[in-house]
Amino acid sequence: MNFERNHPLAGRRVAKMNGAGNEIVVLDLRGAEARVTGADARAIGAAEGLHYDQLMVLHDASGADAAASMKIFNIDGSLSGACGNGTRCVAWELMRDGGDRELKLESDGGLLQVTRDSEFSFTVDMGPPKLGWRDIPLAGGGGDTARVALSPTVPGAPAEFSAVSMGNPHAVFFVADAAAINLAKVGAAIETHPLFPERVNVSFAEVRARDSVLLRVWERGAGATRACGTAACATAVAGVRLGLTDRAATISLPGGDLRIEWRASDDHVLMSGPVELEFETVLDAAIFSRATA
Numbered sequence: 001m002n003f004e005r006n007h008p009l010a011g012r013r014v015a016k017m018n019g020a021g022n023e024i025v026v027l028d029l030r031g032a033e034a035r036v037t038g039a040d041a042r043a044i045g046a047a048e049g050l051h052y053d054q055l056m057v058l059h060d061a062s063g064a065d066a067a068a069s070m071k072i073f074n075i076d077g078s079l080s081g082a083c084g085n086g087t088r089c090v091a092w093e094l095m096r097d098g099g100d101r102e103l104k105l106e107s108d109g110g111l112l113q114v115t116r117d118s119e120f121s122f123t124v125d126m127g128p129p130k131l132g133w134r135d136i137p138l139a140g141g142g143g144d145t146a147r148v149a150l151s152p153t154v155p156g157a158p159a160e161f162s163a164v165s166m167g168n169p170h171a172v173f174f175v176a177d178a179a180a181i182n183l184a185k186v187g188a189a190i191e192t193h194p195l196f197p198e199r200v201n202v203s204f205a206e207v208r209a210r211d212s213v214l215l216r217v218w219e220r221g222a223g224a225t226r227a228c229g230t231a232a233c234a235t236a237v238a239g240v241r242l243g244l245t246d247r248a249a250t251i252s253l254p255g256g257d258l259r260i261e262w263r264a265s266d267d268h269v270l271m272s273g274p275v276e277l278e279f280e281t282v283l284d285a286a287i288f289s290r291a292t293a
Contacts, residue, residue, distance in 0.1 A: 007285055007288045007289075008032075008033075008034035008035075009027075009034060009036065009040060009044075009283050009288065010283060010284070010285035010288065011282050011283065011285070012027060012028075012029070012034075012282060012283050013028070013280060013281070013282050013283075014026065014027050014044070014050070014280070014281060014282070014283060015089075015093055015277060015279075015280050016049065016050060016052075016277075016278045016279050016280070016281070017089040017092070017093075017275055017276060017277050017278060018085075018089075018226075018227075018255065018275070018276050018278060019084075019085025019086060019088045019089050019227065019229065019273060019274070019275050019276075020085055020226075020227040020229075020253060020255045020256035020257065020258055020273045020274055021225075021226030021227040021253065021254060021255010021256050022053050022054070022083075022085035022086070022225060022226060022227035022228060022229065022255060023051060023052045023053045023054075023225075023226070024052055024053065024054055024055075024056060024083075024085060024086045024089045025044065025045075025050055025052040025054075025055045025056070026056045026058070026086075026089055026090055026093050027044075027055065027056070027057045027058065027283075028058045028068075028093065029057060029058055029059055030058050030059060030060050030068055031060065036055070036057045036071065036073065037077075038073070038077030038078065038079075039077065040288065041055050041073035041074075041075075041077045042075070042076065042077040043287050043288050044283065044287065045075045046287070047283070047284070047287040049279075049281070050281075051075070052075060053074070053075060053219060053222045053225050053228075054072055054073065054074060054075075054080065054083045054085075054086045054222070055072070055073040055074075055075075056070055056071075056072055056083065056086045056087075056089060056090050057070065057071040057072070057073065058070060058090065058093075058094075059071065061105075061106050062106060063106065063111075065104050065111070066103075066104045066105055066106045066111065067094050067103040067104065067105060068090070068094065068105055068106070069105070069106040069107075070086075070087070070090060070105055070106065070107045071108075072086060072107065072108070074219070074220065074221030074222045075221065075222050075223075076221045076222070078220075078221040079108070080108075080168050080220070080221065081107065081108040081109035081167040081168045082107055082108070082109035082112075082126070082166055082167025082168050082230050083229065083230065084124050084126055084166075084228075084229020084230050084232070084233060084258075084271045085227055085228070085229040085258075085273065085275075086229075087105060087107070087112055087114060087124050087229070088114065088122040088124060088229070088271075088273060088274075088275045089275045090105060091103060091105070091114040091116065091122050091124075091275075092120065092122065092275045092277070095116055098119075100116075101115065101116045102114065102115050102116070107167065108167070109127075109166070109167020109168065110127050110167060111127075112124055112125060112126065112127070113125040117272060120274055120275050120276065121272065121273065121274050121275070122272070122273070122275065123270055123271065123272040124229070124270070124271045124272075125268055125269075125270055126166055126167070126229075126230070126233050126268070126269045126270070126271055127167075127268055127269065128266070128267040128268055128269070129164050129165065129166055129233070129234070129237045129262075129267075129269060130164070130165035130166075131145050131146075131163075131164060131165075131237075131241075132145070133145060133163075135165055136163050136164070136165040136169050136170075137165075137169065137196075137197055137198060138163055138195055138196065138197075139194060139195050139196065139197050140195065145162065145163040145164070146162050146238070146241040146242055147160050147161075147162065147242075148160060148161055148162070148163050148171075148195075150190070150193070150195070151195070152193075152194075154186060154189045154190055154193065155186075155189075156181065156182055156185065156186040157173065157181075157186050157189070157190060158173045158174070158175060160173075161173045162174075162234075162237075162238035162241060162242060164233075164234035164237050164238055165234075166230040166233045166234050166237075166269065167230065168201060168220065168230055169196060169198055169199070169200045169201065169220070170200065170201045170202075170203060170230065170231055170234035170235075171190060171196070171200045171201070171202050171203070172203045172205055172231075172234055172235050172238040173202070173203065173204050173205065174205050174206075174207065174238075174239075174242070174244065175204050175205065175206055176206065177206060178204045178205065178206040178214050178215065178216045179206075179216075181204045181216065183204070183216055183218055183224050184218075184223070184224060186202075186218075187202040187204075187217075187218020187223075187224065188218065188223070190202045190218070191218060191220055199220045199221070200220055201217065201218070201219050201220045201228060201230065201231050201234070202217065202218040202220075203215055203216070203217050203218075203228075203231045203234065203235050204216045204217075205235045205238070205239070207239065207244050207245060210244075210245050210246045210249070211245065211246050211248060211249045211250060212249060212250050212252070213235055213236075213239060213245060213249055213250070213251050213252065214252050215231065215232060215235055215251050215252065215253050216253070216254070217231040217253065219231070225255075226253060226254045226255030226256075227253040227254070227255040227256060227258070228253070229258060229271050229273070232251035232253065232258045232260050232271065233260055233262075233269045233271055235251055235260075236249055236251060236260035236261075236262055236269065237262050237269060240262055247261060247262045247263070247264060248260070248261040248262075249261075256273065256274060257273070258271055258272065258273040259271070259272040259273065260272075
C-alpha cells in the first residue's frame with residue numbers, strides 16, 4: 001500500500017485525446033522531478049479508459065526556445081522518437097488558453113515547430129526526412145532507399161518498399177488495394193523483420209490520385225492504428241520519390257485525413273490535421289500497484 005500512495009505519478013492529471021483517430025494520452029510533468037518508466041507507461045495504458053497508441057510525457061525544455069520537452073511511449077512501454085498526431089495534441093494542451101499561435105517542442109527526433117490553424121487544428125513542421133540507409137536505419141549494405149527489396153520475403157507482402165525516417169523508421173508499401181492486406185499478420189511480421197534493427201512502422205498505401213492516398217498502418221510498438229502522423233509523412237515522401245504523388249497530398253487513414261506537404265524550398269515535411277479532447281482525469285495510484293502485483 002505504501003507503493004500506491006508514494007508513486008510519483010499518482011494523482012497526476014492526464015488528458016485523453018486523439019489526433020485524427022490516433023489514440024493519445026498527454027501527461028504534463030513540467031516542473032516535477034518525476035519520470036515515467038516503461039512499466040509506468042504500460043500501467044497507464046492498461047487503466048480503464050486510458051488505452052493509447054502513444055503516451056506523450058512533457059518535461060521542462062532544455063532550451064529557452066521550446067515550450068516543453070517530449071518523451072513518447074508506445075503502448076508496449078517502448079520509446080518512439082516522433083509522433084506527429086501526438087505532437088498536435090500536446091500543442092493543444094499547451095495552447096488551450098488561446099493565447100499563443102506558435103510554439104516549439106523538443107523531441108528525441110529533433111525540435112518541432114507547431115502552428116495553430118484553428119481551435120482544434122494544427123500544423124507541425126516535422127523537419128526533413130532522413131533517407132540514408134543507416135539513418136533510417138536498415139540492416140545490411142546500402143543503396144537507394146526509395147526501392148528496397150524485402151528479403152527474406154514475407155507472405156502477403158509486396159516484394160519491395162520505400163524506406164523513410166521521420167524521427168522513427170518507416171517501411172511504405174504501395175499496393176493496388178490497401179483493404180486486401182491482412183494488416184495484423186503481415187504488419188506484425190514486417191515490424192520485426194531482420195532488415196529493421198530498431199523494428200519499423202509498416203504502411204500500406206493505395207494511391208487514388210496524385211494528391212490523394214488511402215493508408216493503413218501497423219505501428220511499431222502499438223499495432224494496427226486508426227492514424228499515424230509520421231507514417232502519413234513518410235508515405236507522402238515515398239510517393240514523391242517514386243513519382244506517384246505530388247508534393248502536397250491528402251493522406252486518408254481510418255481515423256481521418258491528414259494534409260501533408262513535402263516542401264521543395266527547404267525539404268521540410270508539414271503535417272496538418274485535427275485534434276480532439278475526449279476527457280481529463282487523474283491517475284489512480286492503484287493502477288501502478290496492480291501493474292506490479
